[in-house]
Amino acid sequence: MAVVLTTARAFATCEAAKKVLNDAGHEIRIITPDKPLKAEELIPLVKDVDAVIAGLDFITPDVINAAPKLKIIARNGVGYDRVDVTTAKKNNIEVTITPGTNSLSVCELAFSFITGLARKIHVMDTSVCAGSWKRENGIELNGKTIAIFGTGAIGRNLAIRCTAFGMKVLAYDLYQNEELKEKYGVKYYDSMTPLFESADFISLHLPATEQTRNMINKESISKMKKGVYIINTARGDLINNDDLYEALTSGYIGGVGLDAFTEEPFTDSRFFNHKNVILTPHTGAFTQDAIVKTLVMAAQDVVRVLDGNKPLHSVSQ
Template identity: 40%
Template sequence: MVNILITDEIHKDAVEILKRVGEVEIATNLNKMELKRKIKDIDVIVIRSGTKLTRDILEHAKKLKIIARAGVGVDNIDIQYATEKGIIVVNSPDASSISVAELTMGLMLSAARNIPQATASLKRGEWDRKSFKGVELYGKTLGVIGLGRIGQQVVKRAKAFGMNIVGYDPYISEEVARSLGVKLLSDINELCKVSDFITLHVPLTPKTRHIIGREQISLMKKNVIIINCARGGLIDEKALYEALRNRKIRAAALDVFEEEPPKNNPLLTLDNVIGTPHQGASTEEAQKSAGIIVAEQVVKILRGEPAENIVNLPAIPSEKMGKLKPYMDLAEKLGLMTIQLLDRSIEKVKLIYSGELAKEDTEMVKRSFLIGMLSPILLAGVNLINAPTVAKNRNIKVIEGTISESEYGNAIKVLAEGNSESISLVGSVIEGRPVLREINGYRVDIKPEGIICIIRHIDRPGMIGKVGLLLGDYGINIAGMQVGRKEPGGESIMVLNVDHVIPEDVLEKLKNLENIRDAKVINL
């Protein structure tokens, strides 16, 4: 039975979905000690922004396989440590896009027209029409920092107000920006110079922390309005406070703060600051959608199906994944062969992709190879999540390369070095199944499955018979055999599919046969 713990409130429909695949416990408002105790025995934890899964918490997670974040931001999770432990992290990035974009527009309008201040004045019994003169959005330039899901939704809505849009996002192409009607700028400082309104829609990372600081603020127009519905910490709040207090900039509308809830934050003393308490995703629709999306992701992963929103894996469309899956299977087999042929010692690997495969994003293929290579030498589990980290921690260098053409079409070539020897393997996919095409330059054509004995020998008459007779004497049946050679009478390779494991003493006898240079058994 899968044990599922929910530590923050999620929609009841999401809870019902999770109950179909496991035993669900709802325990909100846990303190740190309670969370450490409970996390020891669970397989899945479902959280929102309230639960902090730091390293010292995750160290107690002995069985944890999935962290499901009902929402977009994952800065309350130690992603790096979760990845090292092979824990899958999923979120629901699309669930709140519209809600956050609508709040952004609401704050933009509220700041531009002083709506909160005018409302407060009206409730005090005042009728002060002069003090709250605003500015229009129409014809103004909106600078959007981050053109992901939410940023794009903001762009659509801002265009309906007749705004001109400029954007900064180093991960968005000119083509995508043009399709959105956005002028893409290569420098955030340039965006700050030309914008009348600036809105942020990027995650909080070491690189984006204080992405708006003193330098950027000093470049802004005097009447600029800043909106932040993304993450506190993107703006240097001290620099922002000084600029707002001195009327260097017009106003700020903030849904997020560096410290939440904000305590004695001087920004909240200013009349040109409006805010909300991290309400970006707080709509009925977003909350329901966020919970249901992550619950469905959890169900898919537990059933062994591909999930779309895994945070610590590259995002690959399902149609691409379907195309890559046979090559992922092939790569895992090649990894298994590599580590066994090098006697479990490996220092460097080069993966070379050819044909149409060379044009694809092969990250998942590489990770599959690493799973095959590392699984036989690790007690702890290795998976698509932690495979690159595990390889790096073992000082195994992995290099990728491509060639446009190969006689085998779409193929993977492995060049690997161990302590004292090296090997090369070539594999391809035929009719959806992995096929081994070369071993150390010798042509073969075998399915990489079951127990395989690979024998290096000198090409002499009777060699096949000697090997078959020896194995037969010990009750080891040969299910299939292939011989590869480069020239008659030279060194050759014999590949045997056998029905039983060859014991060490029999393998030694095999190696001692005349004209045999080496023999190894691998289990696939």
């Protein structure tokens, strides 16, 4: 029997994922933090565990080195920039992700931001609840241009939905999707600049890397159309918050929808109650459907590794 630590907040209520581990005879230790755990919080929890099913926790070299029995870190999602994969490899620890399980959920939240900002639904909801009856002039999506940065599973699904609404879709990705080009008319560019210059909406679906961190900054904003809407359901590090706020308050940016932040919970009160801002608590993948698919896939790879087999969704090979 191995010990599996789970820090993904939804695991406590996911009976299907629990069953995968229980049927394999493993002990489950469930932690339900209200925010991603930092290294100093994780270290005392991992000392005798064989596997971790992790949320957005910071799994640093110190955490990994504090867990001599650890064989697998299974990320509950597709992003793994908070896991030190290099140290994991050195310690013969597998790092896995759950590709495709929550892509529709995140895509649909991004599209909800697009429609919500376009029609200023959040502003009118507040108005009606306050006893007012003020209408807001919105815009139609038909004929508008959206720039999608990253056309993996999430960005691909978003592109398909945007074309169905009559939007022109521009895309940036190191790996171009031939189906999107041929079937849906998506136009790819090798540079980000044409997308910044042409877009009415920008939606971010890239990992946080040395090349993408702070990609939304004063310089890139200066290339954008006045009134552009920016949606981020990927990583908070993609946006420079100071530059974004400055452009919002000046009215240069028309509005933003944010589900990912540099610090979580998000405490930058400058963005609170701003009529052109919609904020959600990193909830893109948080649907009943996605939770079950994601946690079951993570648990299945844990069982494979603890049985001495290779995982199906490793990023550390």
